[in-house]
Every structure is written in structure tokens, then in C-alpha cells.
């Protein structure tokens with residue numbers, strides 16, 4: 001048994017990471033434009049200003065996707081390309097850009113999946129307190145309304161937020177990402193609460209203004225865990241660890257349940273309330289109802305996760321990585337089993353169909369003497385992770401699709417252009433696109449899984 005013919009094979013990107021054209025055609029500045037301009041924040045002082053130039057090369061990029069056989073493309077809308085100040089004045093040029101992209105995708109048989117927010121908060125809103133200001137709930141809902149009005153005649157799949165855990169943790173608690181803050185725990189929990197409310201308000205607005213039935217989810221991350229072995233006690237230990245809150249309030253920024261429980265179950269996790277209670281803002285039952293809107297699917301971004309076991313004294317432990325443990329170019333451990341267990345645990349707790357909204361690897365990709373980019377490490381990684389995902393599918397868990405991160409090499413946040421996650425290599429000097437071996441491999445994989453390549457059984 002394979003993934004089945006209905007399985008959605010896709011690839012993903014995010015506006016700030018690929019578009020470039022940061023100051024063109026009416027786009028307003030967002031927090032990454034400003035943060036990246038500060039000395040010492042980003043590897044090599046790299047900025048997202050030009051990036052892969054997808055804003056001008058979108059037609060070629062859609063051709064690549066078509067050639068690859070992608071069934072879906074997950075991309076994010078740049079809030080400030082549509083609303084340069086975050087609210088108020090609409091920039092028609094921005095709407096036009098996404099309209100053209102959507103039309104071209106659909107003409108090529110590729111389903112657009114829109115992410116509303118992939119970390120590029122309008123700078124004008126940041127100056128008014130950004131995610132700390134509860135008004136952000138209305139700002140985000142207003143933006144969602146415009147998205148529904150402009151695109152929902154064609155686009156039926158939406159992710160409200162990309163990795164709320166990630167951008168709270170890295171951007172507001174650890175200060176490594178834009179806007180580079182390390183706020184006090186009280187403000188951190190206020191930010192998280194506002195983000196959850198904004199998600200709920202956006203779901204409502206999308207549904208209210210959609211021109212046809214649409215499907216909505218959120219793309220999460222967080223500390224996914226998997227057992228060191230299939231022994232029952234390790235499985236239980238991994239499950240417990242994955243759904244528990246860290247002691248340190250800054251751990252909230254990597255906590256699965258702090259975001260997922262309110263979104264899917266309508267309440268904060270009990271253990272988290274005990275640990276973080278004193279930092280929480282005042283909130284009401286109505287808040288929790290507003291957050292917990294009916295959703296159609298869960299998105300989960302899965303990369304590197306935690307191997308868990310129960311030691312002989314009954315303590316839940318994270319296994320050390322042995323010397324020489326396989327890691328990616330950015331040093332992330334390669335842990336394919338998290339794909340099986342993480343997806344299974346999530347489905348068992350929250351009960352919604354799952355999309356792997358991102359999965360991929362950064363490798364030391366170079367153009368070889370033969371002019372090609374050979375990346376056996378990426379193929380091996382994807383084969384291993386997809387084999388584990390196939391186990392989940394074969395267990396009967398409704399996994400709807402898989403989005404490779406990423407279609408193109410792109411702006412890897414604080415690492416600038418030093419990390420390459422793409423299936424397609426981008427030569428940043430010329431913006432030329434070169435198919436890596438993994439892109440050809442993925443094309444083949446999609447064709448085989450979709451039944452477009454038939455094997456000669458007699459061989």
C-alpha cells in the first residue's frame with residue numbers, strides 16, 4: 001500500500017523568504033525588512049530585499065512546479081504587499097500579484113494553499129505594539145477578510161498562521177528572530193493569547209467572507225517526541241512528554257499543547273496552567289470559545305525532534321545523540337521516526353486530518369563541475385521521512401498531504417542565504433534556478449505514487 005492517489009504532493013515557500021521586491025510596487029515594510037537591516041542580527045548581514053526574486057519570476061517558478069508534477073503549492077501572502085500599513089489602504093498591485101500567481105497555478109493544475117501569516121508582521125503595526133496589542137485581533141481579522149474577498153473564489157485551502165510557537169519563541173522570547181525582543185514572561189503569554197485570538201478571528205472572517213466552502217487549518221511546530229523503541233513504556237513516555245509543558249516559561253515557545261489545546265480543544269493545558277498561571281493575562285471563557293473555531297485539518301511542520309525513553313527509575317528522559325549522529329547542514333539531527341509518531345500522537349489527541357505542512361533539510365549544495373547540483377543527502381532524508389509517513393498512512397491515520405520545504409533555496413531567516421533548503425538551487429548572483437537531483441527524484445516519486453508511472457511487472 002502506498003500513499004494513495006488522492007494524496008496531495010506539494011512544496012511550500014513563504015513570502016518574505018522568496019519574493020524579494022521588498023520595496024517595490026507599494027509594498028510596506030514588515031518587521032523582517034527592518035530587523036535584517038540591523039547590524040549583527042543576520043548571518044552575513046543578508047536581507048530579504050531581493051531574495052530569489054520570485055516576485056518577478058513567479059511564472060517561471062510555476063512552470064517548474066508544473067514540470068515537477070506538484071499537485072499543490074503552499075505559499076504565504078505578504079500582509080504589507082496587500083495592506084502596506086497593516087490596516088486601511090489596500091495596495092491593488094499586491095492583490096494583482098497574488099491573483100496572477102493563483103491563476104497561473106490553477107491553469108497548471110496546481111492547487112494553491114494560502115498561509116496568511118508567515119512571520120512578516122507589518123512594521124506599522126509593530127510600532128503600535130504588534131502582537132502585544134490586543135487590537136491585533138481585529139487587524140488580523142480585517143486582513144483575513146480581504147484575503148477571503150479577493151481569493152476565495154478560487155482558493156479553497158488556508159492556513160491562518162505558520163508556527164505560532166516558532167515566532168513567539170524565536171522573535172519575542174529569545175530575540176533571535178524579528179522583532180528581536182526578549183519580553184518578560186507576562187508579555188510573552190499576552191502575545192501568545194493575542195495570537196490565538198487572532199487565529200480564531202481570522203477563521204471566522206475567512207468563513208464569513210468566503211465565496212465558496214473553504215477548508216482552514218493552522219501550521220504548527222513544537223517539540224514533537226517519539227519513542228526510543230516501540231516498547232509500550234517508551235511510547236507512553238514520548239506521548240506524555242510531547243503533550244506536556246516545559247518548566248521554564250520560555251519553553252512555552254516550543255510547547256505543542258499551549259497553542260494546540262486552545263485551538264482544537266478550547267482550553268489551555270492543565271499542567272501549563274499550573275506552571276505558568278502567575279504570568280497569564282486575564283482571559284474569559286468567551287476568549288476560549290473565540291479561539292476554538294471549527295477547523296478542517298491540522299498542519300504540522302516536522303524537522304528534527306526528540307527521542308524519548310523511560311529510564312529504569314521511571315523518569316522520562318530525552319536520549320542523547322550518539323557521537324557522529326547524522327545531522328543536516330544546519331546541525332539539526334535527522335530523526336525520521338518523528339514523522340510516524342508525531343503525526344500519530346497528534347491525530348490521537350486532536351482527531352483532525354493532518355497535512356505535513358513542511359518537511360525538508362538544508363544541505364551543503366554546490367554547483368558541480370558538470371553544472372548540476374547533486375544532493376544525495378536530501379534524497380536520502382526525504383526517503384526516510386516519507387517511509388515513516390507512509391507507516392502512518394498505512395495505520396489508517398488520515399494524512400492528506402505533504403509539502404516539501406522548500407520549493408526553492410531561500411532566505412533562511414537569521415541564517416540569511418547560508419542554508420539551502422530548496423529542491424531547486426538558486427544562484428543568488430543571477431537568480432538562475434537549477435534543478436537539484438532531489439527535484440528530479442521528487443518528480444519521480446510523485447509520478448509513481450500518483451500512478452502515472454507503471455512498472456513492468458515482468459522484469
Ligand code: BGC
Nearest residue numbers: 014162163166301358405412
Ligand atoms: C519555517 C520556515 C523555515 C524552515 C527551516 C520552519 O520552521 O516555517 O520558514 O525556513 O522551518 O528553518
